[in-house]
Structures are given as C-alpha cells and as structure tokens.
Amino acid sequence: MKTIPYARQTVDEIDVQAVADILRSDFLTQGPIIERFEKAVAAYCGVKYAVAVNSATSALHIACLAAGLGPGDVLCTSPNTFVASANCARYCGADVDFVDIDERTYNMSAERLADKLCKAAKKGKLPKVIIPVHFAGQSCRMDEIGTMAKQYGITVIEDASHAIGGRYKGRPIGCCAYSDMVVFSFHPVKIITTGEGGMVLTNREDLYKKLLLYRSHGIIRDPAQMENEPHGSWYYEQTALGYNYRMTDIQAALGLSQLAKLDRFVACRIEIARKYDTELADLPLILPWQDPDGQSAWHLYVVRVDVGKTEKTRREVFDSLRASGIGVNVHYIPVHTQPYYQRLGFKPGDFPIAEQYYQEAVSLPMYYSLTAEEQAYVIDSLKQVLK
Ligand SMILES: *Cc1c(COP(=O)(O)O)cnc(C)c1O
Numbered sequence: 001m002k003t004i005p006y007a008r009q010t011v012d013e014i015d016v017q018a019v020a021d022i023l024r025s026d027f028l029t030q031g032p033i034i035e036r037f038e039k040a041v042a043a044y045c046g047v048k049y050a051v052a053v054n055s056a057t058s059a060l061h062i063a064c065l066a067a068g069l070g071p072g073d074v075l076c077t078s079p080n081t082f083v084a085s086a087n088c089a090r091y092c093g094a095d096v097d098f099v100d101i102d103e104r105t106y107n108m109s110a111e112r113l114a115d116k117l118c119k120a121a122k123k124g125k126l127p128k129v130i131i132p133v134h135f136a137g138q139s140c141r142m143d144e145i146g147t148m149a150k151q152y153g154i155t156v157i158e159d160a161s162h163a164i165g166g167r168y169k170g171r172p173i174g175c176c177a178y179s180d181m182v183v184f185s186f187h188p189v190k191i192i193t194t195g196e197g198g199m200v201l202t203n204r205e206d207l208y209k210k211l212l213l214y215r216s217h218g219i220i221r222d223p224a225q226m227e228n229e230p231h232g233s234w235y236y237e238q239t240a241l242g243y244n245y246r247m248t249d250i251q252a253a254l255g256l257s258q259l260a261k262l263d264r265f266v267a268c269r270i271e272i273a274r275k276y277d278t279e280l281a282d283l284p285l286i287l288p289w290q291d292p293d294g295q296s297a298w299h300l301y302v303v304r305v306d307v308g309k310t311e312k313t314r315r316e317v318f319d320s321l322r323a324s325g326i327g328v329n330v331h332y333i334p335v336h337t338q339p340y341y342q343r344l345g346f347k348p349g350d351f352p353i354a355e356q357y358y359q360e361a362v363s364l365p366m367y368y369s370l371t372a373e374e375q376a377y378v379i380d381s382l383k384q385v386l387k
C-alpha cells in the first residue's frame with residue numbers, strides 16, 4: 001500500500017525545465033537567478049530587501065547575527081515550533097526563553113508575552129530578540145507583538161517558515177510591517193520549495209547589508225566599504241566572521257518557478273482545509289480555529305483528539321491512521337522538553353499549554369497534490385477509528 005504523506009512538494013515539468021536550463025548555463029551558483037528570485041519574493045511580499053540562503057535554519061542564524069544577538073542576550077520564542085527557531089540563539093551564544101502558546105491558535109500568546117516582558121523589564125533582563133512563529137501558516141497577533149517590541153526596543157524576527165502565501169490584516173505575511181525581519185523556508189514539506197532553502201526579508205538597509213555579509217564569509221568586494229586601500233582589482237576584505245550559507249542558482253530557478261504557483265497552491269490548501277472542517281465537524285476532534293484577522297497559508301492541518309469526548313488517545317488515533325497507510329505526523333514536541341533544552345534548565349511543566357496541546361495533536365495530510373479520493377480516505381479512516 002502506498003502511503004499518503006502529511007506533506008509533500010509539487011514539482012511539475014515547468015519546474016524541471018527551469019532547473020535544466022540552469023544546469024546548461026554558465027552559473028550553477030552565484031549567478032543572476034538568485035537575485036531574480038530574491039526580487040520576486042520581495043515584490044510578492046511588498047518588502048524592500050530579500051536575502052536567499054541555503055535553509056531557513058541559516059536564515060534564522062544570520063537574522064540573529066544581524067540583530068546583534070550574542071552571549072549574555074536572551075531570545076524568546078514559542079515552545080510549539082521546530083527546534084531551529086530556538087537553536088539560532090544558541091549558535092550566537094545567547095540564551096533561549098519561551099512564551100507559552102494561545103489555546104486556540106497554538107501560536108505564541110500575545111498576552112503571555114506581554115506578561116513576560118513586563119516582568120523582565122522590572123528585572124532589567126529583557127530579551128534582545130523575539131521570534132514569533134506563524135504555526136501551521138496562521139499569523140501570530142503581530143500588531144500586538146510588534147507594538148510591545150517597539151515599546152521595549154526588542155528586535156522581532158518572524159519565523160514564517162509555514163506561512164508564505166498567507167495574509168494578515170490585509171497584507172501578505174512577510175511584509176515586515178510589524179517586525180524587523182521575516183524568515184521563509186523552502187524545504188519540500190513547506191508551501192513552495194527549492195529542495196533546501198530559506199530567505200530573510202527586511203525593510204531595513206542596515207540589516208540587509210549585514211545579512212549579505214554573514215551569508216558569504218563576512219567578505220566585502222565594494223572598495224567604498226573597505227578598511228584598507230585595495231591592493232588591486234582582485235582585492236576583497238573579510239570584515240566579520242561569516243558563513244557559506246549561499247543558495248545555488250539551481251535552487252533559485254526552482255524557487256522562482258514555484259513562486260509563480262504560490263497563490264494556486266495556497267488556494268488549493270484552503271479548499272482542503274474547508275473540506276476537513278465540514279467533514280470532521282461531528283467527530284470528537286478540536287479543529288483548527290482561524291483568526292478572522294488573517295488567512296492561513298495552511299502548511300499544516302492539525303486536529304486535537306478531544307479527550308473530553310472520546311476514550312481514544314492521540315496515540316491510538318495516530319497508530320490507527322499510520323496502519324491505514326496515512327503518514328500523519330505530530331507538530332510539535334515542545335522544544336523545551338527536548339533533552340538538549342532540559343540540560344539548559346527547562347523541565348516538563350514549564351509551558352503547560354504547549355505540553356497539553358502536544359498530547360492531543362495530529363497533523364493530517366495537507367498538500368497541493370492531495371487528491372479528493374485520498375482526502376476522502378483520510379476522513380473515512382478518522383471516522384472509523386473515532387466512531
Ligand atoms: C521547517 C522549519 C524551519 C527550518 O527550515 P529549514 O529550511 O529546514 O532549515 C524553521 N522553523 C520552522 C517553524 C519550520 O517549520
């Protein structure tokens with residue numbers, strides 16, 4: 001039996017041709033397509049600058065470096081995320097703290113963040129960076145988070161790995177209206193793909209310049225920015241410790257081709273979500289609540305097994321669906337409960353809402369090429385196990 005995954009890419013012949021064209025061209029990397037891809041994503045989001053990198057993990061890392069995050073600083077994020085949203089602080093030698101999630105959206109709670117910042121301000125230990133994560137593709141309450149961050153002078157980096165193509169208060173997620181930087185992921189399970197890849201968007205030129213520097217070894221080639229007189233036209237200068245986080249032109253060509261399909265991909269995901277919403281309404285499940293202020297990009301469709309209404313556990317539901325060839329998954333194991341983070345002093349019980357949510361969550365198949373028959377099979381299988 002072929003399994004139905006929870007997520008997968010959609011790559012068509014136009015994408016294949018776009019990649020093949022690059023393979024036959026002069027530049028496999030550091031060519032002209034990267035900039036075209038960056039400009040196209042920036043234009044889509046209505047933002048000035050974009051820097052393409054080899055993953056969202058790298059994007060988060062250089063965004064933190066550009067924000068000046070370092071030893072002694074604190075970065076605050078959600079416990080309900082992929083580990084990369086927190087690890088980027090550790091790469092910079094900074095400490096991580098978490099803010100528990102909202103009961104309905106499973107995003108970082110704006111109220112709990114306000115509470116945390118108020119207490120932190122009194123102690124004189126405010127975080128330097130906040131990373132709200134737009135879980136499943138639904139925006140956090142960015143107006144409130146952005147206002148608080150401004151008030152306290154905190155840099156905001158949105159982890160929008162799930163959310164390209166989504167909207168918030170009438171604008172595309174990624175517009176940087178409420179934050180300093182926004183990060184996208186182009187991993188194949190996400191909304192559009194470059195194989196591996198990520199991007200940082202910003203409206204701030206100072207951050208843009210730093211992002212470029214950290215992406216490529218900390219090296220500059222513009223004589224105007226150099227500390228020394230150039231020795232000749234070959235001369236370059238390393239002015240900071242950067243990395244090789246560059247995206248290839250092969251990947252950028254795929255990204256550019258995928259971007260043309262983004263709205264179509266998201267419209268289809270919205271339809272799939274609507275179908276789940278109607279068909280699963282009578283089952284003992286808590287369905288994903290949607291904030292009327294936004295439009296989710298629907299990276300994930302997460303149901304919670306309603307423990308007040310069924311004897312079945314999440315484990316039983318999960319195992320039964322897997323046994324039926326449905327590749328359900330769980331997003332996320334609360335980051336603070338990972339052994340690495342427990343060694344840093346966190347413990348189970350620290351963020352109880354994220355932990356309770358985790359006990360009940362199952363991510364159902366959600367992707368552009370999921371057929372009506374496949375979705376009907378997922379729905380029937382859920383009805384079977386929960387009847
Ligand atoms: C996928 C993901 C990342 C990491 O993305 P990569 O491109 O695989 O490095 C970071 N944060 C979140 C929320 C993600 O889902």
